[in-house]
Amino acid sequence: MRPQDVIRKKRDGAQLSAEDIRFFIDGVTQGTIADYQISALLMAIFLNGMSDAEQEVLTDAMLHSGNTLDFSAIDKPKADKHSTGGVGDKTSLLIAPMVAACGICVPMISGRGLGHTGGTLDKLESIPGYRVNLSAEEFERVLKTVGYAMSGQTAELAPADKKMYALRDATATVEAIPLIVASIISKKGAAGLDAMVIDVKVGSGAFMVAEDRARALAHALVKTGNACGIRTRALLTDMNQPLGQAVGNSLEVKECIELLRGEVADGARPVLDLSLELSAHMLVLAQLDDSLAAARARLQDILSSGQALECFRQNVAAQGGDARVCDDPAKFLPLVAQTFKVESPRSGFVTKVNTAEIGHAIAAIGGGRVRIDDAIDPVVGFIAELKIGDRVSAGVALGTVYCGDEDKARAAAQRIQSAYEIDDQPPRELPPLMREVINE
Amino acid sequence: MRPQDVIRKKRDGAQLSAEDIRFFIDGVTQGTIADYQISALLMAIFLNGMSDAEQEVLTDAMLHSGNTLDFSAIDKPKADKHSTGGVGDKTSLLIAPMVAACGICVPMISGRGLGHTGGTLDKLESIPGYRVNLSAEEFERVLKTVGYAMSGQTAELAPADKKMYALRDATATVEAIPLIVASIISKKGAAGLDAMVIDVKVGSGAFMVAEDRARALAHALVKTGNACGIRTRALLTDMNQPLGQAVGNSLEVKECIELLRGEVADGARPVLDLSLELSAHMLVLAQLDDSLAAARARLQDILSSGQALECFRQNVAAQGGDARVCDDPAKFLPLVAQTFKVESPRSGFVTKVNTAEIGHAIAAIGGGRVRIDDAIDPVVGFIAELKIGDRVSAGVALGTVYCGDEDKARAAAQRIQSAYEIDDQPPRELPPLMREVINE
Numbered sequence: 001m002r003p004q005d006v007i008r009k010k011r012d013g014a015q016l017s018a019e020d021i022r023f024f025i026d027g028v029t030q031g032t033i034a035d036y037q038i039s040a041l042l043m044a045i046f047l048n049g050m051s052d053a054e055q056e057v058l059t060d061a062m063l064h065s066g067n068t069l070d071f072s073a074i075d076k077p078k079a080d081k082h083s084t085g086g087v088g089d090k091t092s093l094l095i096a097p098m099v100a101a102c103g104i105c106v107p108m109i110s111g112r113g114l115g116h117t118g119g120t121l122d123k124l125e126s127i128p129g130y131r132v133n134l135s136a137e138e139f140e141r142v143l144k145t146v147g148y149a150m151s152g153q154t155a156e157l158a159p160a161d162k163k164m165y166a167l168r169d170a171t172a173t174v175e176a177i178p179l180i181v182a183s184i185i186s187k188k189g190a191a192g193l194d195a196m197v198i199d200v201k202v203g204s205g206a207f208m209v210a211e212d213r214a215r216a217l218a219h220a221l222v223k224t225g226n227a228c229g230i231r232t233r234a235l236l237t238d239m240n241q242p243l244g245q246a247v248g249n250s251l252e253v254k255e256c257i258e259l260l261r262g263e264v265a266d267g268a269r270p271v272l273d274l275s276l277e278l279s280a281h282m283l284v285l286a287q288l289d290d291s292l293a294a295a296r297a298r299l300q301d302i303l304s305s306g307q308a309l310e311c312f313r314q315n316v317a318a319q320g321g322d323a324r325v326c327d328d329p330a331k332f333l334p335l336v337a338q339t340f341k342v343e344s345p346r347s348g349f350v351t352k353v354n355t356a357e358i359g360h361a362i363a364a365i366g367g368g369r370v371r372i373d374d375a376i377d378p379v380v381g382f383i384a385e386l387k388i389g390d391r392v393s394a395g396v397a398l399g400t401v402y403c404g405d406e407d408k409a410r411a412a413a414q415r416i417q418s419a420y421e422i423d424d425q426p427p428r429e430l431p432p433l434m435r436e437v438i439n440e
Numbered sequence: 441m442r443p444q445d446v447i448r449k450k451r452d453g454a455q456l457s458a459e460d461i462r463f464f465i466d467g468v469t470q471g472t473i474a475d476y477q478i479s480a481l482l483m484a485i486f487l488n489g490m491s492d493a494e495q496e497v498l499t500d501a502m503l504h505s506g507n508t509l510d511f512s513a514i515d516k517p518k519a520d521k522h523s524t525g526g527v528g529d530k531t532s533l534l535i536a537p538m539v540a541a542c543g544i545c546v547p548m549i550s551g552r553g554l555g556h557t558g559g560t561l562d563k564l565e566s567i568p569g570y571r572v573n574l575s576a577e578e579f580e581r582v583l584k585t586v587g588y589a590m591s592g593q594t595a596e597l598a599p600a601d602k603k604m605y606a607l608r609d610a611t612a613t614v615e616a617i618p619l620i621v622a623s624i625i626s627k628k629g630a631a632g633l634d635a636m637v638i639d640v641k642v643g644s645g646a647f648m649v650a651e652d653r654a655r656a657l658a659h660a661l662v663k664t665g666n667a668c669g670i671r672t673r674a675l676l677t678d679m680n681q682p683l684g685q686a687v688g689n690s691l692e693v694k695e696c697i698e699l700l701r702g703e704v705a706d707g708a709r710p711v712l713d714l715s716l717e718l719s720a721h722m723l724v725l726a727q728l729d730d731s732l733a734a735a736r737a738r739l740q741d742i743l744s745s746g747q748a749l750e751c752f753r754q755n756v757a758a759q760g761g762d763a764r765v766c767d768d769p770a771k772f773l774p775l776v777a778q779t780f781k782v783e784s785p786r787s788g789f790v791t792k793v794n795t796a797e798i799g800h801a802i803a804a805i806g807g808g809r810v811r812i813d814d815a816i817d818p819v820v821g822f823i824a825e826l827k828i829g830d831r832v833s834a835g836v837a838l839g840t841v842y843c844g845d846e847d848k849a850r851a852a853a854q855r856i857q858s859a860y861e862i863d864d865q866p867p868r869e870l871p872p873l874m875r876e877v878i879n880e
Contacts, residue, residue, distance in 0.1 A: 034610065047487045
């Protein structure tokens with residue numbers, strides 16, 4: 001068998017056999033198949049798709065392309081949450097401590113931000129001293145003592161995915177559902193999970209703007225996750241405006257700590273609501289609770305009793321961070337005094353937000369990455385004051401840009417201002433935060 | 441503009457602008473676009489096709505990606521022939537001297553064999569001493585003194601094509617019509633032609649097995665060639681059996697020299713007929729003759745007077761070869777005494793030949809290349825004794841394998857034997873040698 005034989009088969013719309021797929025993924029992992037052959041297959045998959053059977057084998061082959069983590073020594077159900085990414089999407093920072101405090105083991109392998117979307121690892125690194133590149137031993141130790149651990153994908157974990165993921169960005173093959181599914185599930189599966197909830201974002205700040213595409217992705221994720229032995233469920237949730245108020249690394253961590261402390265600003269409430277709901281599904285899938293109602297009650301208790309905050313504090317300390325951020329986030333997180341108001345250009349109602357544009361505007365001034373090797377300035381960000389449906393007067397703040405460089409701040413503010421649509425009439429309907437639960 | 445933006449556009453089925461295409465081909469030439477990005481675009485073009493306008497710009501951009509040859513100092517019309525490749529297809533060796541002897545300048549940039557098809561350069565190299573890698577100065581000198589010259593594509597000529605051609609084989613993107621057309625016309629166009637005849641092969645030994653695909657390719661070649669300023673015509677011709685009798689490098693040169701000498705074996709006649717017809721079209725396109733009838737008469741005269749043989753002899757001498765091959769090919773060409781008969785397994789009529797399989801069988805024992813860097817043994821080959829429609833008795837020779845290694849010869853003979861279909865009834869019709877002339 002030669003790589004081009006497999007490429008030709010997919011190119012011609014035929015079904016790849018398990019042998020074809022395993023041969024190819026082995027070659028990707030071993031480095032015996034050239035990058036230009038991998039990218040040709042990626043494009044053929046993009047354009048010709050994959051059957052459920054192909055999807056399952058592809059994911060399984062990528063999952064087993066390197067080491068898999070084994071936490072059988074930890075006698076708890078293992079569960080995780082994954083989000084397809086958005087703007088201001090910081091729920092991992094709340095979910096991990098809440099669910100871990102309920103007695104579930106949460107081995108969370110997270111990513112970095114790129115383009116308009118942020119990344120959990122970048123956010124955590126705004127906590128002074130916090131280390132996200134744990135060795136396998138450190139990861140397991142934190143997991144055992146704290147209940148959850150946060151780390152990046154190591155070279156040993158799903159290396160075929162690492163290789164293919166890097167090529168996809170440069171070859172315009174990112175948005176293919178079979179490739180997205182294989183990438184997500186292979187990484188999560190290699191971390192030895194029993195259960196997984198996937199937050200599939202829909203809307204102007206999501207990877208999948210259209211609801212039907214997002215739904216198709218959610219079904220494929222659930223089907224493939226289950227086929228790979230992980231009890232999997234997906235929620236379609238809204239990304240037509242930033243989730244909560246904060247966009248930008250340090251600001252997002254601050255928002256999360258405040259929520260864990262019980263300091264719930266109105267604008268941040270959707271972050272808490274969504275985190276609780278995703279967590280409740282995790283508890284049910286992990287078979288800790290029989291019903292969502294029981295899980296929700298348990299989570300409310302864990303949160304209001306301060307156990308979730310305590311779990312977060314232990315994780316920060318265990319991963320080398322300054323745990324005082326939990327007591328006074330405004331003091332111990334890196335923040336910037338210089339702010340720049342984004343004014344509403346007219347009076348009316350917020351009817352629409354180009355959410356990706358807000359993400360890009362903040363990334364462009366250092367709050368995220370335009371290119372994969374950009375450095376991040378943790379203090380840079382945006383606090384949104386208004387949501388879709390809110391009434392606003394001309395000159396009133398839509399929000400505030402945080403940035404030490406005034407020229408950059410002004411540039412971002414201009415982009416953000418034009419990302420808001422203000423009309424005379426209120427929108428006919430408000431986008432629901434949670435749209436659909438997908439079980440199969 | 442980034443390479444992935446161009447890839448995305450073609451991936452989504454949109455029309456690439458001239459600017460997109462020129463940006464990409466410039467990047468291929470300069471080496472600023474990675475191989476894996478080139479192959480992703482090749483696959484997107486394979487699956488989504490190209491419009492006439494895109495095809496024309498792509499070809500023109502590749503044509504001008506390096507130096508172009510300028511033979512304006514030679515005051516003759518410049519014409520060439522190109523074949524899409526087949527088994528036993530050796531017409532270039534006859535056409536070049538015949539047409540050059542008529543007073544046309546024939547700057548023939550040729551290729552190597554790969555897979556089941558042979559290559560003109562490999563054939564010529566079986567003449568002792570013959571050099572096919574001429575410098576630009578040598579090429580022009582031979583062209584001036586002899587009337588035709590044969591050489592490989594240099595690094596300076598259409599370098600973007602060179603790069604893309606190498607990637608296509610490894611990424612299963614060879615058979616895409618827009619890529620074939622751009623590759624052929626860019627190379628030929630860079631050689632500064634006025635006129636070009638393209639022999640598009642159809643059938644079991646052709647690159648395009650199906651007649652409709654071959655016809656579509658022929659139309660695209662003619663359209664694009666004319667758009668690039670070369671008067672272009674295509675002939676659809678038969679490749680359902682080896683052309684003539686000889687398959688293999690030295691044997692094919694021997695067949696050609698015999699035909700130039702007027703020694704026309706029955707089985708070799710189709711080579712001569714097709715070469716004369718393609719040559720006649722070249723003379724008309726080069727505006728030397730007003731009609732095919734006049735051109736045919738002129739060519740017959742050039743051939744029977746020995747002027748074509750004389751021109752061939754001068755070319756061999758000018759390119760460093762031993763010109764005595766023209767006087768006694770059996771003595772001065774490398775041939776092998778060991779032969780192996782391919783017997784007909786039964787009595788009946790030859791109804792069908794798997795021609796590509798014959799090519800592969802000979803390539804596998806050294807008569808061609810399975811891989812691009814294989815060495816060729818010039819003496820290895822096959823002489824076909826029968827054609828479709830011929831009656832045969834069990835045990836009689838279908839043909840003879842030439843090879844110094846008996847085990848290899850036996851293996852090839854077995855494959856070739858099974859490539860012939862022998863039935864009780866003769867075939868309903870014989871495949872016509874020339875099927876169609878395509879002018880637009």
